[in-house]
Amino acid sequence: MAEDDQAQAAPSQDAPPQDEPPVLFLHNVERRYRQGEATLEILNGAELAVWPGQSVALVGPSGAGKSTLLHVAGAAEAKNRAIEILVYLGLKERLAHRPAELSGGEQQRVAIARAVANAPRLLLADEPTGNLDAHTADHVFTALTQLVRASGLATLVATHNMAIASRMDRRVTIREGKVVELE
Ligand SMILES: Nc1ncnc2c1ncn2[C@@H]1O[C@H](COP(=O)(O)OP(=O)(O)OP(=O)(O)O)[C@@H](O)[C@H]1O
Numbered sequence: 598m599a600e601d602d603q604a605q606a607a608p609s610q611d612a613p614p615q616d617e618p619p620v621l622f623l624h625n626v627e628r629r630y631r632q633g634e635a636t637l638e639i640l641n642g643a644e645l646a647v648w649p650g651q652s653v654a655l656v657g658p659s660g661a662g663k664s665t666l667l668h669v670a671g672a673a674e675a676k677n678r679a680i681e682i683l684v685y686l687g688l689k690e691r692l693a694h695r696p697a698e699l700s701g702g703e704q705q706r707v708a709i710a711r712a713v714a715n716a717p718r719l720l721l722a723d724e725p726t727g728n729l730d731a732h733t734a735d736h737v738f739t740a741l742t743q744l745v746r747a748s749g750l751a752t753l754v755a756t757h758n759m760a761i762a763s764r765m766d767r768r769v770t771i772r773e774g775k776v777v778e779l780e
Pocket residue numbers: 630631632637639657658659660661662663664665666
């Protein structure tokens with residue numbers, strides 16, 4: 598019995614904890630840029646789920662769409678988190694209301710939601726060590742990792758530094774507009 602309990606308490610880093618919802622869930626993301634006559638398809642049906650506490654490296658060549666994906670993830674995460682909290686506080690039918698169209702009690706609940714929503718569950722970083730020498734990059738990344746582990750945050754980090762990517766739980770890249778798991 599005791600052994601079983603211990604095994605359950607220490608899941609492998611790679612296995613997502615299926616009893617918790619992901620902190621980031623991107624489904625069928627499309628992003629294209631028009632350049633004169635041409636259309637650049639950067640993201641085309643991209644899917645990505647990140648679970649609580651997971652660290653994910655986003656690697657790939659320049660122009661693959663890493664920063665684009667991080668922007669989408671930031672906007673998706675903030676809006677979903679806000680909606681989730683407002684629904685939890687009983688404001689499901691008030692999501693589209695302006696502040697003046699809410700009662701005093703409803704406005705108070707929005708204030709609570711705003712405070713709680715600011716506690717992020719996912720850290721997004723776009724080449725956090727991009728301008729640093731190898732030694733300093735390693736130092737900064739170690740500090741970042743410790744901070745993230747201590748706080749239980751999940752991270753999605755775009756990086757060209759494969760030494761850093763290899764230290765994270767998962768590595769993904771973007772191919773033909775889709776997120777592809779590496780290894
Ligand atoms: N506002 C824009 N208008 C047109 N094209 C854009 C725009 N923003 C990005 N792109 C194009 O989209 C593609 C993906 O850009 P993105 O910045 O996501 O790449 P990246 O993978 O982050 O590259 P890097 O490693 O150099 O930072 C690039 O080819 C870029 O030129």
